[in-house]
Amino acid sequence: MLRQVLLTLSASTQARELIMANPLTRDVVARFVAGETAADALTVSRRLIADGLDVSIDFLGEDTVDREQAAGVAEEYVRLLGQLSAAGLAGGGRAEVSVKPTAVGLGLAEHGEKTAAENIARIAAAARNAGTTVTVDMEDHPRVEATLRLVAELRADFPDLGCVIQSYLRRSTDDCRQLAEASSRVRLCKGAYKAPEGVGLAAKKDVDLSYARCMRILLDGPGYPMLATHDPRLIAIAAARARQSGRGQDSFEFQMLYGIRPAEQSRLAADGARVRVYLPYGSDWYGYLVRRLAERPANLAFFLRALATRH
Numbered sequence: 001m002l003r004q005v006l007l008t009l010s011a012s013t014q015a016r017e018l019i020m021a022n023p024l025t026r027d028v029v030a031r032f033v034a035g036e037t038a039a040d041a042l043t044v045s046r047r048l049i050a051d052g053l054d055v056s057i058d059f060l061g062e063d064t065v066d067r068e069q070a071a072g073v074a075e076e077y078v079r080l081l082g083q084l085s086a087a088g089l090a091g092g093g094r095a096e097v098s099v100k101p102t103a104v105g106l107g108l109a110e111h112g113e114k115t116a117a118e119n120i121a122r123i124a125a126a127a128r129n130a131g132t133t134v135t136v137d138m139e140d141h142p143r144v145e146a147t148l149r150l151v152a153e154l155r156a157d158f159p160d161l162g163c164v165i166q167s168y169l170r171r172s173t174d175d176c177r178q179l180a181e182a183s184s185r186v187r188l189c190k191g192a193y194k195a196p197e198g199v200g201l202a203a204k205k206d207v208d209l210s211y212a213r214c215m216r217i218l219l220d221g222p223g224y225p226m227l228a229t230h231d232p233r234l235i236a237i238a239a240a241r242a243r244q245s246g247r248g249q250d251s252f253e254f255q256m257l258y259g260i261r262p263a264e265q266s267r268l269a270a271d272g273a274r275v276r277v278y279l280p281y282g283s284d285w286y287g288y289l290v291r292r293l294a295e296r297p298a299n300l301a302f303f304l305r306a307l308a309t310r311h
C-alpha cells in the first residue's frame with residue numbers, strides 16, 4: 001500500500017522536489033544514490049575504491065521510448081567509461097558498468113532486441129578500451145529470454161560480458177548450469193520483480209533455497225560468480241562453499257548495493273574478499289529509491305517520518 005503511494009508519487013516532479021528540499025529525505029536519497037551526474041558517480045567511486053571496494057555503476061535514465069533516447073543512454077555510458085579510464089578507476093575492472101536492457105532499447109516496439117544488442121555492444125567496446133567490463137542487468141520475467149539470448153550472442157565478441165540470474169525464477173537452476181562455463185561472469189541475485197506462480201517462486205524461503213542451489217552450481221563450476229546479496233546466511237554459506245570448492249578469493253566476488261550494509265561490505269573486503277558495490281546515479285533516481293525502501297519497512301518508515309518533518 002505505502003509502496004503503491006510512493007510509486008504513484010514517483011510520476012510527480014513535485015514529489016521529487018519535496019524530497020530534495022527536505023534535508024532529511026535528501027540524505028536518504030544520498031545514502032542509496034551517488035548523485036545526478038557522472039561527476040557524482042566518479043567522486044563516490046573514487047572513495048569506495050580507495051576503501052578497497054570495487055564498483056559497478058548504473059546510469060538511471062528515464063523510461064526509454066525511442067531509438068534516439070536508447071542511443072543517448074549508450075552515449076552516456078561511453079562518456080562515463082572514458083572518464084573512469086582518464087581518472088585511473090577502470091583498470092583491472094575496479095569500476096565497471098551495469099546496463100539495463102530496456103534503458104538501451106529492449107522494450108521498443110520495433111527492433112527492440114537488435115537496438116539493445118547494438119547499444120550494449122557499443123558500451124562493451126568502450127569498456128574494453130577502458131580496461132573494464134559490462135554486466136547486463138536482468139529485469140522483469142518477460143525480458144529474461146531476450147536478455148539471455150542477446151548476452152549469449154554478444155559474448156562471441158565480448159566474452160567477459162556479465163549477465164544476471166534471479167533465483168526467484170523457477171528456470172534459474174537450469175540457466176546456472178548452462179552459464180557455469182569457463183570465464184563466464186554471472187551475477188546471482190534473488191530478483192527485484194514479481195512473476196506469476198508457474199514462473200516464479202513466491203515464498204521467501206523458496207527463493208533463498210533456490211539462491212543456495214544456484215550459488216553452489218556457479219561456485220562448483222569454472223566461471224566467475226558474482227554473488228549479489230546482503231543476506232548474512234547466504235554470504236556465510238557462499239564463503240564456506242568457496243573454500244570447499246578450493247576457490248581463491250579472487251575467483252569470485254560479493255556484490256551489494258550502495259548504502260546497504262556498508263559495514264559488512266568493508267568487513268568482507270578487509271577479510272580479503274572481492275566486494276563490488278552497485279552504484280546508481282542519474283536524475284531518474286526515484287523508482288530505484290522506492291524499490292530499496294520497499295525492501296525494508298524500517299527504511300520506508302524512517303523515510304516517511306523524515307518527509308513529514310518540516311525544515
Ligand SMILES: Cc1cc2nc3c(=O)[nH]c(=O)nc-3n(C[C@H](O)[C@H](O)[C@H](O)COP(=O)(O)OP(=O)(O)OC[C@H]3O[C@@H](n4cnc5c(N)ncnc54)[C@H](O)[C@@H]3O)c2cc1C
Nearest residue numbers: 137138189190191192228229230231255256257278292296
Ligand atoms: C549488486 C546487486 C545487483 C543487483 N542486480 C539486480 C538485477 O539485475 N536484477 C534484479 O532483479 N535484481 C537485482 N538486484 C536486487 C536483488 O534482486 C534484491 O532485490 C536485493 O538485493 C535484496 O535481496 P537480498 O539478497 O539482499 O535479500 P533480502 O532477503 O531482501 O535481504 C537480506 C538481508 O539484507 C538486508 N537488506 C536487504 N535489503 C535491504 C535494504 N534495502 N536496506 C537495508 N538492509 C537490507 C537485511 O538485513 C535483510 O534481512 C541486485 C542486487 C545487488 C546487491
